[in-house]
Amino acid sequence: MRDNFFNERTMKQLLLGAEAIALGALDGGISGVYAYPGTPSTEITEYIQKNRGAREQNVRSAWSANEKTAYEAALGMSYAGKRSLVCMKHVGLNVAADAFINSAITGVNGGLVVAVADDPSMHSSQNEQDSRVYGKFAMVPVLEPASQQELYDAARYAFDLSESLKLPVLLRLTTRLAHSRAGVEGTAQRTQNLLNAPYAPERFVLMPHNARRQYSKLLEMQDQLEEHSENSWLNSLVPGTGATGVLAFGIAFNYVMEVRQAYGLDCPVLKIGHYPLPRKKIEALFSACDTILVAEEGYPVYEELLRGYFGGKNIRGRLDGTLPRAGELNADSVALALGLAKKEVTPVPSIMVNRPPELCKGCGHRDLYEALNTVMSSHEQHHVFSDIGCYTLGALAPYNAIHTCVDMGASITMAKGAADAGLRPAVAVIGDSTFTHSGMTGLLDAINDRSPLTVIIADNDTTAMTGGQDSSANGSRLLEICRGLGVEEAHLRTIIPLKSHLAENIALLGEEIAWEGVSVVIAQRECIETAARKKRNPAAKA
Amino acid sequence: MQINIILAGVGGQGILTIAAVIDHAALQSGLTVRQAEVHGMSQRGGAVQSHLRIADHEIYSDLIAEGTANLILSVEPLEALRYLPFLAPDGKIVTATNSFINMEGYPAMEHIIEELHCTDHPVLVNAAELAREAGSIRTSNMVMLGAAAPFIGMAAEALETSIETLFQAKGADITAMNIRAFRAGQALSQLQATAT
Numbered sequence: 237m238r239d240n241f242f243n244e245r246t247m248k249q250l251l252l253g254a255e256a257i258a259l260g261a262l263d264g265g266i267s268g269v270y271a272y273p274g275t276p277s278t279e280i281t282e283y284i285q286k287n288r289g290a291r292e293q294n295v296r297s298a299w300s301a302n303e304k305t306a307y308e309a310a311l312g313m314s315y316a317g318k319r320s321l322v323c324m325k326h327v328g329l330n331v332a333a334d335a336f337i338n339s340a341i342t343g344v345n346g347g348l349v350v351a352v353a354d355d356p357s358m359h360s361s362q363n364e365q366d367s368r369v370y371g372k373f374a375m376v377p378v379l380e381p382a383s384q385q386e387l388y389d390a391a392r393y394a395f396d397l398s399e400s401l402k403l404p405v406l407l408r409l410t411t412r413l414a415h416s417r418a419g420v421e422g423t424a425q426r427t428q429n430l431l432n433a434p435y436a437p438e439r440f441v442l443m444p445h446n447a448r449r450q451y452s453k454l455l456e457m458q459d460q461l462e463e464h465s466e467n468s469w470l471n472s473l474v475p476g477t478g479a480t481g482v483l484a485f486g487i488a489f490n491y492v493m494e495v496r497q498a499y500g501l502d503c504p505v506l507k508i509g510h511y512p513l514p515r516k517k518i519e520a521l522f523s524a525c526d527t528i529l530v531a532e533e534g535y536p537v538y539e540e541l542l543r544g545y546f547g548g549k550n551i552r553g554r555l556d557g558t559l560p561r562a563g564e565l566n567a568d569s570v571a572l573a574l575g576l577a578k579k580e581v582t583p584v585p586s587i588m589v590n591r592p593p594e595l596c597k598g599c600g601h602r603d604l605y606e607a608l609n610t611v612m613s614s615h616e617q618h619h620v621f622s623d624i625g626c627y628t629l630g631a632l633a634p635y636n637a638i639h640t641c642v643d644m645g646a647s648i649t650m651a652k653g654a655a656d657a658g659l660r661p662a663v664a665v666i667g668d669s670t671f672t673h674s675g676m677t678g679l680l681d682a683i684n685d686r687s688p689l690t691v692i693i694a695d696n697d698t699t700a701m702t703g704g705q706d707s708s709a710n711g712s713r714l715l716e717i718c719r720g721l722g723v724e725e726a727h728l729r730t731i732i733p734l735k736s737h738l739a740e741n742i743a744l745l746g747e748e749i750a751w752e753g754v755s756v757v758i759a760q761r762e763c764i765e766t767a768a769r770k771k772r773n774p775a776a777k778a
Numbered sequence: 779m780q781i782n783i784i785l786a787g788v789g790g791q792g793i794l795t796i797a798a799v800i801d802h803a804a805l806q807s808g809l810t811v812r813q814a815e816v817h818g819m820s821q822r823g824g825a826v827q828s829h830l831r832i833a834d835h836e837i838y839s840d841l842i843a844e845g846t847a848n849l850i851l852s853v854e855p856l857e858a859l860r861y862l863p864f865l866a867p868d869g870k871i872v873t874a875t876n877s878f879i880n881m882e883g884y885p886a887m888e889h890i891i892e893e894l895h896c897t898d899h900p901v902l903v904n905a906a907e908l909a910r911e912a913g914s915i916r917t918s919n920m921v922m923l924g925a926a927a928p929f930i931g932m933a934a935e936a937l938e939t940s941i942e943t944l945f946q947a948k949g950a951d952i953t954a955m956n957i958r959a960f961r962a963g964q965a966l967s968q969l970q971a972t973a974t
Contacts, residue, residue, distance in 0.1 A: 250801050250811065275818035360818030416814035416829075416840035419805055487840075494839035498846075567843040581845040581863040585893040587885040588859060593789065593824035594880060629822060633882075701819065 245421040253413035256384040256420045257323075257351050258283035260391025264347070265426035267318035268296035270306035272673060273702035274325030275360035276414035277353035281323055282705070293428065299699075301708040302644070302673040303328035307335040307350065311404075314348040315440065317432030319395050326354040326367050331644065331674070333370065336404070340374040341450045342440045343402040346429050347395035351407045353414045356534050357564040360411075360701075362624075362643070364562065366534035371406040371511060375454055377461055378406045378511040379470060380486035384418040386509065390470065392423070397464070401457070410533050412564065413487050462512050470509030471517055476502045480574070481525030483508065483518065485538065488531035491570040498567070499576055513538060526550060529558065529573055533565055592632055600761035601627045601694055603733035605637040607741040608665070608692070611749055612637075615661055619654065623647035623675070625667035626700045626763075638665060645674030648691055652678060655687040661749045662689040669699040672708035676717060679756070683722040688752045692745070694733075696763040704766040711760065718756045727755035734761065779809075780833040781931040782842045784861045786852035788878045789821035793853060795944075796923050797828050802940040803932050804832045814840040823880050825860060832931065851926045853905065853919065854878045855890045862897075871897050872926040872967070874905035874918065901925055901967050908962040917959035924963025928971070934964060 251259065258280045261269065271281040284290050285297045296313075300306035303324040310322035324332060329352050336350060352370075355361040371378035377397060381390040387409060394405040438446055465471055474493070482505045484492040489507045496503065506521045508514070522528060530539040530553035539553040552558035558573045559565065572578060595602050604627075612618035622628060622638035623646060630637040640650055647664035655662035666675045671693050682689055695714055699705040709717060718728050727748060731741045741759075748755040783800070787793040797813050804811045814829040829842045844863050850871045852858035858873035865871070871894060877887065894900045903925045909918040920941060927934045941960060945953040 248805065250805055250813075279817070359816070359820070412814055412840050415817050416812060417801060418812050418837075418840075419810070490838040490840065494843065497838065498843070566841050567839050571843070579845045582865055582896075584862055585859050587889050587893065588856070589881060589883045589885065591788065591823075591825040591857075591881050593819050593822040596790075596822060626822065629819075701822075703817070 248419040254279035255283040256387040260388040261321040264392040264395040269321045271323040273705045276411040303332040307332035314344040314346040319347040347398035348404040349394040382489040465514040468510035474505040476504035479526040494567040600733040605635040621651040623666040648678035652682045668695040668710040669707040783830040785828040786857040803936040871900040912959035913955040920959040921963035924960035925967040
């Protein structure tokens with residue numbers, strides 16, 4: 237199946253896994269990519285934005301306000317007959333879940349691929365949830381390639397698969413693959429689909445009578461999806477001898493093969509990169525081996541399924557401690573799981589100290605937190621509800637300024653709930669991009685409910701933590717949004733977070749935090765990183 | 779042939795430029811490359827590392843296994859020690875001696891040097907000084923790459939060609955400055971090798 241597409245290879249380029257998906261999607265003939273930035277998925281969309289060919293062919297690629305708007309726009313493009321890619325990090329799929337699950341019920345027209353980058357070990361995330369669970373939940377095909385080249389090939393393949401099945405396809409990768417480079421060969425580009433939007437209300441109007449029929453169709457398709465998995469080039473056996481076989485999912489295959497190569501092992505390894513599970517292939521491995529090691533990067537999703545509730549005595553994996561229950565796998569943990577002795581290595585010297593990340597020297601958030609800390613220190617209750625972005629680093633020394641960070645937009649809504657409970661003052665700190673992602677609706681709730689809280693929007697004119705992507709709104713547009721939502725003019729104020737403005741910023745924040753109503757203070761100062769980048773490269777888009 | 783390199787530093791110090799040069803040279807030489815890097819939160823002044831693997835055969839894992847790194851190339855002395863468990867018994871440390879202190883409890887320099895000397899003839903480089911001599915402190919990375927060049931398993935000429943290719947867009951002056959920095963590092967490394 238793979239060879240049909242990939243007989244004519246282009247020159248080898250060194251690409252991040254994320255970029256390999258982007259190139260695969262471009263060569264697969266997408267008409268648009270929709271995404272909200274989130275580590276480790278950001279580089280997929282950035283690659284397409286910077287790609288000359290994509291611009292020449294009008295592949296639409298600007299950032300979306302959040303993952304839900306991104307997913308729905310991608311579904312709309314697919315509805316209109318064209319191929320669309322939508323990208324997000326794992327927790328972004330929580331935001332887009334409503335659209336994702338229901339798009340499996342409607343099905344798609346043009347190929348729709350959702351590339352989701354999980355972050356096991358939580359390098360840049362608040363959890364390590366496994367997106368394969370969502371794929372199973374939505375009952376759609378999931379592809380989980382093991383190398384950068386496979387990511388490219390799978391991205392192309394996923395569009396054909398999606399179009400032939402009329403279902404969205406989930407392409408899952410994890411941090412290591414997203415942020416690791418390797419040589420990737422492309423193939424000739426497929427032309428984009430023509431506009432073709434058939435009237436199909438019986439599929440796309442999910443009123444109960446249609447939804448029931450569509451859901452039955454989805455259930456009936458499951459055998460067909462399994463058949464695809466049985467024959468997929470992403471599921472293959474590395475033959476071997478020995479009583480222990482390995483079922484290696486996605487990138488876990490690499491660690492298994494690394495150990496197999498380094499120690500000269502000969503265990504059979506069944507590589508899984510296409511779900512639902514290929515039952516026959518797995519049965520064959522189970523019948524040939526006494527013990528099976530299940531190596532999954534992420535949750536023990538399939539280990540649990542294969543064990544069943546009571547059985548699975550011959551299964552080893554994350555659930556019995558053979559592999560660590562949490563965090564990324566690596567060749568060392570897999571070697572131990574395969575019964576190899578732990579290596580003697582030089583320990584980290586005792587003088588070592590941690591070096592946590594910090595706000596950049598000269599960053600406006602530093603000046604904001606200095607002012608805010610002064611104001612809050614005059615209050616007995618000094619809780620600050622915050623959000624996800626560079627300003628989350630205000631949780632660390634020397635500021636220790638914020639007390640919550642849960643999910644995108646939760647600063648405002650949690651402050652609202654705490655205010656409703658009687659907490660005074662209730663203060664939220666949120667960035668410009670996070671505010672437009674999912675802070676605006678929470679602010680509307682607070683206004684409608686007259687919850688006394690102060691929302692500080694740290695507007696640095698960019699989505700800074702992920703590397704400086706355009707925000708959906710900043711500057712004067714943020715003021716207009718707040719006005720439109722109903723913030724009173726007298727309590728919609730701006731400050732410039734600079735050392736030279738410290739005294740007046742303390743005074744202004746003090747007033748608004750003391751006021752019993754909804755107030756918004758926008759701290760406006762450009763991110764020093766993006767400012768420096770513009771200075772170095774004036775031609776770069778402002 | 780297989781070389782495992784851990785590149786170490788602090789977010790913002792630009793270890794990825796070093797990686798880009800080695801990657802490019804390896805790919806041009808027809809070798810297989812895998813290079814895992816850190817994006818996201820740690821880039822804001824936290825400890826960052828890149829696992830770089832080069833071989834003349836297929837490489838499976840993006841990550842280097844413990845005890846198998848042939849080289850730790852660090853642009854900051856404390857950061858070189860952070861990855862010691864990865865160093866092979868006969869592995870080499872090449873590190874800048876210019877400390878970057880952005881946290882509490884940074885150990886005394888003599889203790890760091892002492893620990894570095896527990897490894898086999900570490901190459902210690904005052905990268906900032908050599909970079910300034912080459913024309914700009916910003917070439918420190920290329921000084922360090924030059925100092926590590928004898929341990930990368932590729933000809934220095936191949937690395938220089940890659941520096942030229944990657945810096946081309948920034949003009950002839952900046953390219954020449956980076957080549958000077960690379961050679962200064964390389965010369966120091968050779969000097970230290972003959973002294974030992």
